[in-house]
Amino acid sequence: MDNSHISEQEQIRRDALKELKNLGINPYPAQAYPADTTAVEILKGYKPETENFKQVTLAGRIMSRRIMGAASFMVIQDHTGRIQVYVKRDDICPSEDKTLYNTVFKKLLDIGDIVGVKGFAFITKTGEISVHAQELVLLSKSLRVLPIIKEKEGQIYDAFTDPEQRYRMRYVDLIVNPHVRETFVKRTKMVNTMREFFNNRGYLEVETPILQPIPGGANARPFVTHHNALDIPLYLRIANGLYLKKLIVGGFPGVYEFAKDFRNEGMDRTHNPEFTVLEIYVAYKDYLWMMNFTEELAEKVAIELHGSNLVPYGDKVIDWKRPFRRLSMIDAI
Incomplete structure (x- = not known):
């Protein structure tokens, strides 16, 4: 060899x-x-x-x-x-x-x-x-050499900080930068909190098709594949909302999904071709109800994750306490 x-x-x-x-x-x-x-x-x-x-x-x-x-x-x-x-x-x-x-x-x-x-x-x-x-x-037995981070008198040397390496070798990042694990833990806690919030209100979690004959629900370039048995093109979904709406038409009072969507477009640190999206649809409600519902959800998630509605973000602190300030689209523009 x-x-x-x-x-x-x-x-x-x-x-x-x-x-x-x-x-x-x-x-x-x-x-x-x-x-x-x-x-x-x-x-x-x-x-x-x-x-x-x-x-x-x-x-x-x-x-x-x-x-x-x-x-x-x-x-x-x-x-x-x-x-x-x-x-x-x-x-x-x-x-x-x-x-x-x-x-x-x-x-x-x-x-x-x-x-x-x-x-x-x-x-x-x-x-x-x-x-x-x-x-x-x-x-x-480990056959690969880990980055050795040195610390002396409060100063960090040889830190594993290169963004390209950290994202490509996330497993190494998790080993030598243990604080990164908190991101994974908080993400799971956030999803569980949202799921509990929806379930307590009687809404049904569902799974809708990822492979679709027509990529709909959004305006984006899809990933294309081929179904050999049917000899037809199929597309990885760019959105999942259309199938959720069909379930509402079928009689469910409320449905939601944590979905993987795919868009074959540009990418950067905050835009990935594969991403997770939450969509929820509830019958007989209006946008004012949804605004109140979203405020309550956001405040609950903030408290569950941080123990407070005050959440630090960079050099700022965001207050998630209800009610939020509301603007019309014209005023916002």
Whole structure:
């Protein structure tokens, strides 16, 4: 196999992978790992006087290491945050064989590897809540090199900030910039809040066709495909509203859909050819009712996501408290 495209660091990791296999260590074990604690649970809940967290099992990705003699430190990151782990040779290698520490931990593990740790919580001499490892197991060997973000005296160096790289390698962005996860969490919370809002009012969530014989409901260029069995062209929908209106005609009092729409047009950071749209249709209402309904929905979402109707946006604060100021189209222009 041609490895000319592999960097020196990636080749070193592949060599470590081979050595792990030679030692009889499966670098990608299939069995479940019984993690029962998270980093944040320990950091927020550990109280030395109560001797809680005397036995913890957690899993995470190695984000940094300080290799010393018979004892070392590493920082692992799970989905809740980061925590320091103290690794002592004689604790993870109680027998005469010290290979796990001297060879595996010190030489064959790398930043980015996912490990499982069993041990107990304690506070170091410098006052940092940590986990004292009594068992260490490799859960997944990382062959790609993560960007290493350095911090000194409050200054960040080598940050992973290039927008092109961040959007193309979102998985890396999520690892090295954990705060990005909050965007994903808030999006899910927003959708769930809206869905609950609609359901509590008796409106029905539906799914309408994505492949359509006629792309309607908006003025946009569609993506075109071909249905082989019927030998006809089909289009990815540019809007979903027409099918929702048909359901209202059929007798439903209210229907809504979180839909994926597609428009084969220009794109930039805020316009994607594939995007999510919410449409809701309710019978026997008018635009004044819909204005009140939208205000109530917007305020509820703001409070659910931010705990307040005041939401910071850039250097401004937006107040989502009802009622909103209303303008006619002529006045707005």
